[in-house]
Amino acid sequence: MxxxxxxxxxxxxxxxxxxxxxxxxxxxxxxxxxxxxxxxxxxxxxxxxxPNKHWAITFPFTLFLGFLLAFPIYMILSYFKSAPLNSLDTITDNYAKDLKTFPIVEGQISPIADLNISHINRNLYLDYKL
Incomplete structure (x- = not known):
């Protein structure tokens, strides 16, 4: 089967x-x-x-224009649906899974969880030197 x-x-x-x-x-x-x-x-x-012969040019041009505009329209819609940068929703939400809530078993791969923002900032920006 x-x-x-x-x-x-x-x-x-x-x-x-x-x-x-x-x-x-x-x-x-x-x-x-x-x-x-x-x-x-x-x-x-x-x-x-x-159909009239002018559709031989109009139809492909319309399809091309639709595909050409689809990407910017998708980006604009995504921009309007995302939270502002000063919102707490960009850091965490109610569905976030903290790594500390899972038991750590020796020899196993860690479970999938969200990383704490302080951990990310410490690893990315603490050792930064000009």
Missing amino acids: TNQNSPSPTPKRAIYGFVLYLSAHLAFLIYVLWAFLPDELLRAAGFTYY
């Missing part, structure tokens, strides 16, 4: 991936043909309803 959440390739995923690969190439080919063939040739082939 295989794990359903495993990212390893299965025959079903391989088939879906191959169909998606072929579909993407077919969609791109149709897009290029629609963008570059004249309207008379498309009508002669039997295609009477299709």
Whole structure:
């Protein structure tokens, strides 16, 4: 029995991936043909309803602009959601786990816990020399 959440390739995923690969190439080919063939040739082939040709430029430009603006928008939203630097929430919160609350067993790796801000400052800035 295989794990359903495993990212390893299965025959079903391989088939879906191959169909998606072929579909993407077919969609791109149709897009290029629609963008570059004249309207008379498309009508002669039997295609009477299709988008206006200006969308051949507008659609990719809009996608590019969306991807270009996504990163700055994400940074701005992250900036507005973060606490100010003088807030105590930047130091600790109710969910912080202190290392002193865990029993230390000889020979084992320490558990995951938050480090105290005084410990960080002592290690980073105490031995600092100009």
